[in-house]
Amino acid sequence: MTSIIKIVKQIFMFYVLQRTKSNFAVATIIESALEMCQSYSMNLKELAKYLNLSPTTVSRALNGYPEVGAETKRRVDAEAQRLGYQPNPHARRLATGRSHAIGHVFPTDRSLMIDPLFSDFVAGAAEIYAVHGFEVMLHAGGSEDEISVYRRYAQGGAVDGVVVLGPRVNDPRIAVLNKLKLPFIVHGRLDEHEDSYAWLDIDNRGAFQKATKLLTDLGHRRIGIINGLEDMTFALHRKQGYESALRDKGIGIDPMITSSGLMTEENGYRQSKRILQITNRPTALLLSSMLLVSGAMRAINEMGLHIGKDISVIAHDDGLPFLNAEGLVPSLTTTRSSIRAAGSRVAELLLNIITDADAEQPHELWSVDLIVRGSTGSVGV
Amino acid sequence: MTSIIKIVKQIFMFYVLQRTKSNFAVATIIESALEMCQSYSMNLKELAKYLNLSPTTVSRALNGYPEVGAETKRRVDAEAQRLGYQPNPHARRLATGRSHAIGHVFPTDRSLMIDPLFSDFVAGAAEIYAVHGFEVMLHAGGSEDEISVYRRYAQGGAVDGVVVLGPRVNDPRIAVLNKLKLPFIVHGRLDEHEDSYAWLDIDNRGAFQKATKLLTDLGHRRIGIINGLEDMTFALHRKQGYESALRDKGIGIDPMITSSGLMTEENGYRQSKRILQITNRPTALLLSSMLLVSGAMRAINEMGLHIGKDISVIAHDDGLPFLNAEGLVPSLTTTRSSIRAAGSRVAELLLNIITDADAEQPHELWSVDLIVRGSTGSVGV
DNA sequence: GGTTTTTTCCAAAGCGCTTTGAGAGGCAAT
């Protein structure tokens, strides 16, 4: 059976390869054959035979090694192009031991909460991977936990590196990955051992400090905060920024007007409603996500308050394309940092780590812009 | 160099393998070595040598072929487990020609709009893949367009199948995939050649027909609609459902109160504002996405209207975890169908197609529940 | 007991690529 296929393959290739020399009738047949069988893939050996070269030389020519003559290389490249030759990725992976793939693991352990930030982040990353000929391998929870997945990846060389998302306080993943010698980079950062791994983070502390300071400068003294889950380091850092700015002004911290939880529309609504209903209600609100904003605006509208007048609002904006802070009415004052751009940069850094094995571990801390728009006003105007 | 590594490997393996027989001191060393080198992966040959079996037999035992004795299989399984043996995925792929991976392509061509629905869908799918030992390969736009990616996938056997998302009217992808003989399934469906490919779709037409009928039954005669981009088949179908329900009641279609565009918060706001500002404004609004709802509610609130009284609202709810229709106030009447569940089912169907090469092309049309909640009321009450 | 069938295992040949180590040919220097 397989031998029949082989023979057909041979015949077919013969015609295809002779295409330039054949007469019209044959050429027509060939064209339609080519059309029909565009899925056919020739391999290196066949290409080499056609070029009257050894597979070695062809392989080297295509991969740009210097040992092959300029003219030969040109010829090989041209024919490979014309015939649509694509090296078999699996064979290449096996031979080189490199997978040209990056692993991303979905954070499904958080009560089935699929974070819409994730898709934006990974989209940014994936575009970079695509440019460099890398694939992205996704994994979503299930029976295996994240760490076993890493272990499996490391063993089989299924991926050349992984991206760790949403680090938590004392996150166990970092230690494991270091042990596994699997290249990785963290989006976000832990407070401990900052130097022992690569990371890219935005300055969450600074961002919320700036935001809080803006509010205190505008005269606000009661400022509520609706934050992400507190064991996530990003949320912790934001809280620290918030608290330090308050301390700077000698303002005490009131747990009644703080909240941390899932960043959903509904939670935004509930928490802001709760916070705005207490007797001495805050005059300003800090929100950790645009998702929370939709809910908060709902609550605020419902209570008959006016954003920017009765209550000032600042939110962190990850640049999600379906939730535009500027388009809101009034337009929203935000601390803004594109999560998609972060994804791209993380990808670049990881690819660097992978190719320059002994390069330094990169650490990038992005400062976050505070963009003042219409949702913040001085108190009591 | 590599030979040194080899020797070390040999020695190491020797100790590890003898672990059960060794005395305490050695055992301790071994334990720590094991600990340190958890990333070490033995290969089939080594495992076979240790078991005094041939690689053939071990391979067969692990893959559950019948040619191997029950006792032998048990032994092999046990030792493989104990030693943490994992077959090298690339070698396996090369040998079998199957990649055990499914391709998903990100829809980035839509003006950089990363659809948050996508992550929910793929999360559902990925969980199924994980159970069956399949990986998901993601690809996001960039230099290559979607079709070239498919072509590349097909040639190298990089994936065993692909999932096509967001089909458009006259979508060219289907024809290409059929030609490439790359197994695939469409989430959604085209109107043409419905039988020539596998698909799973929700009954968008029926859903919006039901929703519109509910509104007309409640006495509404001017019903606006804010839909997705009209070249997407799902949006087209919804529009058809809407129009057919109106026709049934002899109600004309007014293009002034219909709209189609990106499903973003901002667009929801703008379009609903526009529609609600025309002189003879609708008493009900149909929305194609919960994302549009946030914007629409904003507009409605701003105009001082009350949902469920002045204006009835029905939206399609894909079950996004961060945007809960029931949690809104008033809770929202929706046509509901979990996109995540669809992802899971699509994955199952595709895996079926892949394993049973000559199974029938599955076609599943999911009916959509209309869940009546507080946002719909009879007109003029 | 001899013959056939079944069970259980193995040697060896791939899968399609990369890479090592070496050879052939050309040219300049000795």
Place this chain on the structure above:
DNA sequence: ATTGCCTCTCAAAGCGCTTTGGAAAAAACC
């Protein structure tokens, strides 16, 4: 003429697995 040094090319040996086509041992039949 010999040597040395490039430049360009190749044969062959992997990478780690699966799978084909037996073969040996055990079991079943006549």
